[in-house]
Amino acid sequence: MTVGPSAAAAAYQAIAKIGTESATAGASAGAAGVGNDFSQFLSQAMNSAVSTMKQGEQVASTQVTGQADVVNVVNAVNSAELTLDTVVAIRDKVISAYQNIMQMPI
Helix, strand or coil: CCCCHHHHHHHHHHHHHHHHHHHHHHHHHCCCCHHHHHHHHHHHHHHHHHHHHHHHHHHHHHHHCCCCCHHHHHHHHHHHHHHHHHHHHHHHHHHHHHHHHHCCCC
């Protein structure tokens, strides 16, 4: 699988955004439990993924009507594709970890 420069740049921006959001959330939470921070992080990450996918769909639909620039459409679709690939990879890792735990002897 070949990753283009624009997809790589979008990935770095998404990671930087997630890192700064979790750092500010962790700093503002203070004495909140670690479980709350992790659940908030997952919730924010999923909300971000959903909004990225919706944005890609909206930009693609505006392109159909001829109101969007092709460059913006390509960037939005690449971002949505990268987000979907990331979500699928995380899902696969979670399922693999669950299967490993279930195979452990008691």
